[in-house]
Amino acid sequence: MTAVVALDSLLDTRRVWRGQAITSRTAVQPTGHATLDEFLPGGGWPESAISELLVAATGIGELSLLWPTLARLTTAGERVVLITPPHRPYPQAWLAAGVDLRWLTIVQAKGRDALWAAEQCLRSGSCAAVLCWPQQADDRALRRLQVAAETGQTLGFVYRPLHEASNPSPAALRLTIEAQPAQLRVIKCRGGLAPGQALPASAWQ
């Protein structure tokens, strides 16, 4: 029974999974916050995939987390689409964050139409990033968005309430943003191990 087997061959046949290392380092986009980049297992937002942001409440820095990314994309002349944002973006604040409003588009849709619009935008490949706030998004709807993001090679960000964290999701990266204490946790990261500790909100605010 006790035969000596080389560890490399076991690793190659994927019968042994090494926990710490990132097995397949997917392409990522920098978040614009150096500490956040370091903290995320991939080193940034996973490209051509959905990142899920589970937010405890409004007004705890969930937008400023993305602003550097949106600013970088819009100043490069790439389109960013907001689908059914919960409130109106205050133009002066977004301009102050460096976002070029000419490349920002807001789509208003209700219910399932919002998911349809998000899928269309993700799939088209003509948008650089799509942000959506779906009202009711189940596992299947998110999987559709994930496939659409892969097809269109687009960054997708889905904002959902924190209590959805217990439900499974096909998103490539899942972050929770908590208010008390103000911090950020990674609860899922495809191809890597989620770090155990949390990142305080001061890292990006």
Added chain:
Amino acid sequence: MLWACILLPQLAMDGILRHCDDAAAPLVLLAGPPQRRVLQAVNAAARKLGLKPGQSLVAAQALTHDFATADYDPLMIERWQQFLAAWGYGYSAQVSLHYPRCLLLEVHSSLGLFGPWPRFETRLREELTDLGFRHRITLAPNPAAARVLANAHDGLAVTDTAVLHQALGVLPIERLGLPREVSTSLVRMGLRHLHQLLALPRDSLARRFPAQVLAQLDTLLGHRPLPLEFYRPPDVFDTRIELNFEVESHQALLFPLRRLTADLAAFLAGRDSGVQRFSLYLEHRTLPDSEVPVGLLSTEREPAMLFELTRGRLEHLQLPAPVLAVRLLARDLPAFTPAHQALFDERPQQNVPWEQLRERLRARLGDDAVVSLSARADHRPECAWRESSLAHTEPLPQVGLRPGWLLSTPQPLREEGLLTLAGPERIESGWWDGADARRDYYRVQTATGQQGWAFRALTGGPLLLHGWFA
């Protein structure tokens, strides 16, 4: 200048035969009042049966019954002439329908693009044959001569004035396009060919014959220009398709719709313009037409896109009654500038361009669903933004820290456990337009850790939340 004359000897017949399944079957065209129908034109198969133009229908039916009939419709001939002129416009900027059943094309300026004349002529002939029109083509330095040469020749190309005079000189007098009584009397005088006529002194000709005879001769020889009216493509696209049966579902309308939008795209490509607004009319038997207006944010002319958008709008419509005919009307056709595309596109899989995606979203979600946001130079938060279909930029005043989210209506905020982080910042503006605002804004943190932007009016009142520092 060189003029090509394309004579269409059987325009009416060819126009009908195009739509016939069996072009070789005997067919006659009928004209005249219902009491006395006369054969206006017959095709080769009908001629073989002994039918002749000018025969009465009764006489023809006494001979045989094995022929199909159709109406000789002058309106239809006019439509085919316009169709062929539009076709010819693709080859020359100067196309004229001066003579009936005949296209005149100025081809000298087109030779650089379409090659030497023999190759160009072959191409014209091939396309006309494909379209199903019999034709005779001649080339001459002036349009009148080309037309007259087409009476006697097919394929003759004259580029030189001396050769033209020679070719015209041997033409019979009857073929010169002179008034019938003039040519009859000339023939009776023993003049058979044009060169004999030209040998006569001009003043005696002018005395004996109407002035138009000398004018026609001078035009033929190129001494006198022929004023031509040139074909101009129409400024409005208006096409109607009558359906063979009453259509009650959207699905059955898609096929004629695809044809209409494809025709529109071809028309736009020919004019080098685009379309921004057009209407689709669905005609019913008793009810007024249903109109489906289609408006785009930018000019487009891609057939697939036009079809998809119209389809999106059509699917929203509930048909009040069965549809008998579909009509597409596009009035304003602005200039089309193709979207700028980089040669080495960074996104190779870009399968749907943004304009198309935007129109698709608008078609389903409504015209106001896709907006751009821009800032306005106003200190009042509720006036500091503008939503429109196109983004504006204007110089903005320096302002303090503003929240990322703005609530559409301020909400009362519970003051227990509230922490003031910054403020007050006074915003006092708008006394001139009736929406006077005098407020002190604070950056606050709630007991749950959320950062908000709240204000209290100077006149007092509760603390109202106006935004979130997200």
